[in-house]
């Protein structure tokens with residue numbers, strides 16, 4: 001489906017940026033199976049967090065603590081070294097149906113098919129409603145976030161130990177027994193996914209259940225999801241399925257439905273884990289236009305090389321100039337002697 005974008009690609013020639021049709025092959029896996037990944041359809045997520053729990057159970061991850069954040073019903077709050085799946089609850093006030101005034105602060109327009117909780121329309125008997133009598137409604141956007149298994153993964157590019165590597169499935173895995181805790185991968189990730197565990201400094205993130213894939217099983221989170229919000233499979237197939245789902249939602253009036261991370265020519269070469277969202281990516285805490293942070297490394301090394309060459313030339317000249325002068329004076333004196 002991406003033939004028009006591939007051009008005359010040769011293995012290994014687009015390792016840092018650009019359209020990359022075969023990340024596993026370019027990483028040295030010959031005869032690799034089709035690239036697999038996740039399509040997360042947030043329009044059917046019910047926020048049950050079964051995926052988060054399944055991930056913790058399968059990977060024996062430590063708990064996040066039992067304290068309430070006070071910010072939201074979502075108490076895990078974000079991805080981290082011990083939270084490799086995170087279901088965000090985004091609470092939005094939206095204008096009420098039936099022409100009532102929008103609440104202070106406003107909100108995106110309503111559309112058929114969205115989850116709606118008519119809290120503000122509920123009279124509490126004292127003239128007020130659960131929404132403060134503003135006539136607005138609350139909607140929850142729920143989205144299960146994860147490592148994007150980027151086509152161009154900066155975390156992997158900067159890892160000096162080989163702890164991060166590309167698998168034969170095209171996914172990106174970090175090996176806890178090789179990580180030396182340098183932390184280079186953390187600022188390199190354009191999504192803020194990978195994190196060091198404070199207790200020992202080693203970096204952790206989703207492995208796309210590499211152990212399960214090797215045994216022919218789907219990842220634990222996808223297996224546990226009761227609504228098939230998380231779908232695992234060959235990436236090309238998932239992209240086709242996702243495009244159909246967007247068409248279906250648009251036809252049903254959910255015009256804000258859009259895909260995120262599915263384009264092979266975006267700043268990271270497309271994500272191995274992409275999403276169907278119901279609002280702007282920023283609303284979900286996702287960067288709108290992520291770019292692999294190692295994209296400009298070749299140009300930077302080229303400039304550094306040119307600067308080093310100029311410096312070396314200058315130093316050579318500084319030494320050679322006086323020496324040439326001395327040589328000129330010496331040969332001039334000899335010449336005068338010879339003429340006498």
Ligand code: SF4
Nearest residue numbers: 147148149150155189
């Ligand atoms: S999302 Fe971040 S941690 Fe995951 S593969 Fe991409 S750069 Fe690496």
Ligand code: SF4
Nearest residue numbers: 055206208209219221
């Ligand atoms: S693929 Fe495996 S490691 Fe990654 S979030 Fe799902 S359960 Fe966790």
Ligand code: SF4
Nearest residue numbers: 045046048049051225
């Ligand atoms: S298991 Fe599925 S429905 Fe439940 S929170 Fe995770 S993605 Fe949403």
